[in-house]
Amino acid sequence: MNSTADETLDTVGPRLKNLRLRRDVTLVALAEATGISASTLSRLEAGVRRPTLEQLLPLARYYGVTLDSLVDAPRTANPRIDLRPMTIDGGAIVIPLTRRPGGVQAYKFVLPTGNDDDVPKPRTHEGHDWAYVLNGTLRLVLGDQDLRLQAGEAVEFDTRTPHWFGATSAGPVEYLSLVGRQGQRAHVRPAIGEVAGESAG
Numbered sequence: 120m121n122s123t124a125d126e127t128l129d130t131v132g133p134r135l136k137n138l139r140l141r142r143d144v145t146l147v148a149l150a151e152a153t154g155i156s157a158s159t160l161s162r163l164e165a166g167v168r169r170p171t172l173e174q175l176l177p178l179a180r181y182y183g184v185t186l187d188s189l190v191d192a193p194r195t196a197n198p199r200i201d202l203r204p205m206t207i208d209g210g211a212i213v214i215p216l217t218r219r220p221g222g223v224q225a226y227k228f229v230l231p232t233g234n235d236d237d238v239p240k241p242r243t244h245e246g247h248d249w250a251y252v253l254n255g256t257l258r259l260v261l262g263d264q265d266l267r268l269q270a271g272e273a274v275e276f277d278t279r280t281p282h283w284f285g286a287t288s289a290g291p292v293e294y295l296s297l298v299g300r301q302g303q304r305a306h307v308r309p310a311i312g313e314v315a316g317e318s319a320g
Contacts, residue, residue: 131190132166138182141210142291143232153177183229226296233286241281248298249275255292258285
């Protein structure tokens, strides 16, 4: 194995640990969900053990990310169709599902476990938003409404209405979002020097 491959694999452990801590998941819970023993997961995160493809696949599925993002593979795709996940404020993960100029854009959001005592900060922008909950409970503050949406529920609203999305203390939440051009700029704003952005909403 060449030095470049060695260096790439050396970064996988910290990346796996960071993902797990951001989701507030224990090694035991992750072991139950992936079929990989807690001791093996611990060694992978510590860099004591090199990951295999058979181990990376279930971990990528669990976290809702690509294998490329886990190993930090170099980008070779056209930026307009690069679907690499992005990390935004608070440890949320955004996966762009479409990348074409103009029109409606689709995203998958994965929000870590929230705090029910957090004070939402609703905001507005031009356009419409549509959201569909895949897993977990999604909290939506829309105008004077404070909603809890469960898996299988969807909402659509004018984004000029103050709104805010978040997870609850019940656990992480995954949802799909369709937004227009103005909504796209409001949802995901890369920071200089890194891929980052504002919280969903």
